[in-house]
Amino acid sequence: xxxxGAAELSAMPEGSRVRLHGMVQxxxxxxxxxxVVLRRHDGLVQCVLESGRTPEALEKLRExxxxxxxxxxxxxxxxxxxxxxxxxxxxxxxxxxxxxxxxPVQVDLTKKILDLHTDTNLDLRPLSLRHPxxxxxxxxxEAIAGGFRDFLSxxxxxEIHTPKIxxxxxxxxxxxxxxxxxxxEAFLAQSPQFYKQMAVAFYERVFEVGPVFRxxxxxxxxxxxxxxxLDFEMxxxxxxxxxxxxxxHLLRQVIETLSAKRGxxxxxxxxxxxPPPDSIPSVTLDEAHEIASSASxxxxxxxxxxxxxxxxxxxxxxxxxxxxxxxxxxxxPTSKRPFYTMDDPxxxxxxxxxxxxxxxxxxxxxxxxxxxxxxxxxKMRAFGLDPASFESYLMAxxxxxxxxxxxxxxxxxxxxxxxxxENVRLATMFPRDAKRLTP
RNA sequence: GGUCCGGUAGUUCAAUUUGGUUAGAGCACCGCCCUGUCACGGCGGAAGUUGCGGGUUCGAGUCCCGUCCGGACCGCCA
Numbered sequence: 001x002x003x004x005g006a007a008e009l010s011a012m013p014e015g016s017r018v019r020l021h022g023m024v025q026x027x028x029x030x031x032x033x034x035x036v037v038l039r040r041h042d043g044l045v046q047c048v049l050e051s052g053r054t055p056e057a058l059e060k061l062r063e064x065x066x067x068x069x070x071x072x073x074x075x076x077x078x079x080x081x082x083x084x085x086x087x088x089x090x091x092x093x094x095x096x097x098x099x100x101x102x103x104p105v106q107v108d109l110t111k112k113i114l115d116l117h118t119d120t121n122l123d124l125r126p127l128s129l130r131h132p133x134x135x136x137x138x139x140x141x142e143a144i145a146g147g148f149r150d151f152l153s154x155x156x157x158x159e160i161h162t163p164k165i166x167x168x169x170x171x172x173x174x175x176x177x178x179x180x181x182x183x184x185e186a187f188l189a190q191s192p193q194f195y196k197q198m199a200v201a202f203y204e205r206v207f208e209v210g211p212v213f214r215x216x217x218x219x220x221x222x223x224x225x226x227x228x229x230l231d232f233e234m235x236x237x238x239x240x241x242x243x244x245x246x247x248x249h250l251l252r253q254v255i256e257t258l259s260a261k262r263g264x265x266x267x268x269x270x271x272x273x274x275p276p277p278d279s280i281p282s283v284t285l286d287e288a289h290e291i292a293s294s295a296s297x298x299x300x301x302x303x304x305x306x307x308x309x310x311x312x313x314x315x316x317x318x319x320x321x322x323x324x325x326x327x328x329x330x331x332x333p334t335s336k337r338p339f340y341t342m343d344d345p346x347x348x349x350x351x352x353x354x355x356x357x358x359x360x361x362x363x364x365x366x367x368x369x370x371x372x373x374x375x376x377x378x379k380m381r382a383f384g385l386d387p388a389s390f391e392s393y394l395m396a397x398x399x400x401x402x403x404x405x406x407x408x409x410x411x412x413x414x415x416x417x418x419x420x421x422e423n424v425r426l427a428t429m430f431p432r433d434a435k436r437l438t439p
Numbered sequence: 440g441g442u443c444c445g446g447u448a449g450u451u452c453a454a455u456u457u458g459g460u461u462a463g464a465g466c467a468c469c470g471c472c473c474u475g476u477c478a479c480g481g482c483g484g485a486a487g488u489u490g491c492g493g494g495u496u497c498g499a500g501u502c503c504c505g506u507c508c509g510g511a512c513c514g515c516c517a
Contacts, residue, residue, distance in 0.1 A: 025478090032474035048475080063467095080477045106449050108467045112478045115451050115466075119509065124450095132478085175516085191517085216516050217440085223516075305516095355517090365517060410517060435509075 006043035006264070010085040012073050020045060020090060021068040021098070025132070026110035027061055034058060036092070038069065043084030043264060044132060046076060049092045057095035064105050064130070066098040082112075082132045084264045107131075118423055125430055125439050136265040138429055140258065141228075141415040145209050147257035148230050148409075151250050157205040157232060162195035164188060164211060167392075175215035188213035191408065193340065196233035197369055198396040200404045207232040209411075217434045221423040222308075222361060222413065226432040230414075233369075233406030240342075240352040240368040243405045244282070244328055247356065247364065251326070252276040258418075271419050274325040280356070281318055282328035291317045304336045312360040330354040339383045340376065342368040342405075352405070359417040366407025373397040 004018070012018070022038035022045070033050040047069055049058050061067075069092045076089040107116060107127050114121065114131040121128045128134050149159065165181060166189050177188040192208050199206040212229045237243060255276040258266065266273065283291065289300040292310035295317060300310055306329060318327035331350040334343055341351045356364035370376045376397050377387045387394060415427040425431040430439055 028476055028479055030473060030476060030479080035476055035479090037478080044478095046477090050474090076475095078477065082478065104449075104468050106467090108450065110478060111466070117451085117510090120450075212517085214517070218516065219511085220513095220516095221511090227517080229517085362517070408517075413517080 003041065005041070006045075006084040009045065009073065009088050012088070014073060014075055016073045017070070018073055018090065019068055019070040020047075021066070023130070024061065024063050024065045024067060025130075027063060029058075034061070036061065036069075037083065038067070038090075039130070039132075044082055045085070045088075045090060046078055046080075046083050047071070047090040047092050048074075049095070054092060054095060057092075057097075060097060060100075061095070062100060063110065064101045068096040068098060070094045070096075081267050105130075118426060122425060122431060122436060123439075129429065132268060134426075136268050137415070137419055137421065137427060139265050140262055140269070140271070140419060141411055141427060143258055143262045144254055144415060144418075145228070145230065145411060146261075147254035148207070148250065149209065150257065151253040152205070152207045152232055155205070155246075155249075157207045157234070158199075158203040160192075160195070160199055160203070160206045160208050161210065162189070162192040162208060164213070175217075177213050177215045188215075190214060191229065192231050193338075194393045196231060196406055197340070197401065197404065198393070200233050200235040201396060201399070201401055204235040204402070205232070219434060221425075222416075224412065224424055224428060224431045224433050227413075227424075227428070228411035230409040230411055231406065233404060235402040235404040237368060237403055237405050240330070240354055240366065240405055243366050243368070243407055244280070244330075244354055244356075247366070247407060248277055248280050251280075252278070269419055273418065274358075277324065277326055280326045280328055281322045281324050282330055282354075283314070284331040285329055285333070285350075286331070288314050288329045304333050306355070306357075306362070311357050311362055315357050315360045318357075325359050327357050328354050329357060337367065339379050339385060340369050342370050343379075354407075356407075356409075358414065359420075361413055361417050363413045363417065364407050364409045366405065368403070368405035371397070371401040371403050 020038060020040065022040040025037040025039040025044055028035040033048065036047040036049055038045045038047050049061070051058055069090060071090045071092040073088050074091050076087060078086040078089070105127055107114065107124055109131050114128060114133060116128060153159065165179065166187050176190055179186050179188060189212055191212050192210065196206055196208065208231045210229060211226055213226050215225065216223065234243065234246065255273055259273055285306070288306060288310065289303060292300045292313040295313045296309070300307065314327060314329065318324050330353065331344060331347055332353045334349055334351055337351045337353050341353050344350045344352045351367060353367035355362050370379060373394065376394065380387050380390065412424040412427040416424045419427065421427050425433065
C-alpha cells in the first residue's frame with residue numbers, strides 16, 4: 001500500500017482497510033484492550049487494539065517498537081491535538097512487529113511536555129526528537145526553508161551550492177575554523193558571500209540554503225557555531241531598499257506557507273504566526289538608539305552597533321506603536337560592516353546596510369555591495385586588507401559586476417522566534433556549540 | 440576571556456539554611472486491576488558509588504580544599 005498522509009486518512013470512508021506502519025509513540029492500556037498512538041511521517045494516528053481480538057500482540061506491544069498495523073478505519077472524535085488525523089482511528093486486526101527496542105527509552109516520550117533540561121535534551125537528541133513537540137519544531141524550520149526556496153525560485157532566482165571548504169574567510173575579523181586540507185591550511189565557510197556575488201554576473205539572482213561556520217566562543221542562547229544560512233543575492237538594484245522590499249515579499253510567502261502547510265505543527269506548538277507583512281517599518285541605527293534610550297532611560301546614542309537589550313526595546317516599540325513584529329534597522333557605520341558593504345553617499349560614515357529584527361532578535365543582515373573594482377580595492381586597503389589575497393574574488397569585479405545586494409537569514413533564529421523557543425539550539429536538529437560536538 | 444550559579448534514581452525535583460535513623464516524591468520502567476481512553480485512572484514493586492578525589496567530625500548529600508563537567512549573564516560576534 002502506498003504511503004498515505006494524515007489528510008488522506010481523514011478523507012477515506014469508514015470501513016476502509018488499511019495497513020499503516022510507524023513507531024509506537026504511546027500505549028494506553030485499559031481493561032478491554034488499549035489505545036495505541038502510532039507515530040508516522042506526518043502525524044500521530046490513534047489505533048485501537050482489543051484483547052479479545054489480538055491478545056498476543058497486545059502483550060508484546062512496547063513503546064518505540066516499529067510495527068505495521070492492519071485493520072479498518074473507523075470514525076472517531078479525538079480531543080488530543082497531538083493526534084493527526086483527529087477524526088479517524090484504526091481498528092487493528094493484525095500486528096506485524098518489525099523492530100523492538102533492546103532497552104527502555106531513557107526519556108519519557110509519552111507525556112505532553114518533554115520535561116528535560118536543554119542540556120539533557122541535546123545529549124539525548126536521537127531520543128528526544130521522537131517527541132511530537134521536538135520533531136514538530138524542526139518541521140517548522142523545514143517549511144521556512146521550503147517557503148524561502150519556493151518564493152525565490154518563482155522570482156527568477158537560481159539555487160546554488162557553494163563550497164564550504166575555502167581558501168580564506170569572508171568576514172575578515174570574525175573567528176574562522178581552520179581545517180587541514182592535504183598539505184595546506186583551509187577554512188570552513190563563514191558565509192557564501194563571495195560566491196553569491198560572483199554568481200550575480202552569470203545568474204543575476206541566486207540563493208542558497210546551507211551551513212555556515214563561526215568559530216566564536218559564544219555561550220548564549222542565540223548563538224551556535226554551525227547554523228543554516230538562508231542567503232540570497234540579486235543584481236540590478238538601486239539600493240539596499242530593493243533587497244529589503246524583496247525580503248518583505250519573501251517573509252509574506254514564508255508565513256503563508258507555514259499557515260497553509262504546517263497547521264498541525266503550529267497548533268501543537270501553540271505558535272502565533274505574525275500576520276503576513278505588506279510592509280515593515282524601518283528606522284536608522286541612530287533612530288533605533290533614540291528609541292531604545294527613551295524607552296529604557298539608558299543612553300545608547302552614538303554606539304556603533306545595537307546591543308541585545310536595544311534589539312528587544314526597539315522590537316517592543318515597533319510592536320506597540322506600529323503593530324509590527326518585524327522592524328528594519330538601517331545605516332550601520334562603515335566600521336561595523338564588512339568591507340564589501342557599500343557606503344551611503346548621502347550619509348558619510350554610514351553604509352547602505354540593514355538588519356531585520358523580529359520579536360527582539362536580529363534575524364537578518366543585508367546590504368548593497370560594492371560592485372566597482374576600484375572602490376572595492378580602496379575599501380580593502382582602508383580596512384587594512386591586502387587586495388592580493390582576494391584575487392579570485394576581485395577577478396569578478398575587474399570583469400564587471402552589476403549593482404547588486406543581498407542578505408542572509410539565520411534559519412534557527414527565525415524558527416526560534418516564530419515558535420517562542422528560548423534557545424536556538426532547540427530549533428536545531430543536532431546543534432554545534434563551543435561545548436558540544438555530539439551527538 | 441570575566442563574574443556568578445549548579446552537579447542527588449533513566450528523567451524532573453525534594454532533603455543542604457541548622458551535619459544526625461534506612462536519601463524521598465512525580466513521570467518513565469516491571470507486575471496486577473480497569474469495556475472508549477484523551478499525552479488516562481487505581482494498587483504494588485524495582486530503581487542511588489549524592490560528578491570524582493581528599494580533609495574536618497563520633498557522624499558528611501549537607502562543612503572545607505582540590506578537580507572534572509555543565510548552565511546563566513557580560514565581553515566579543517550573525
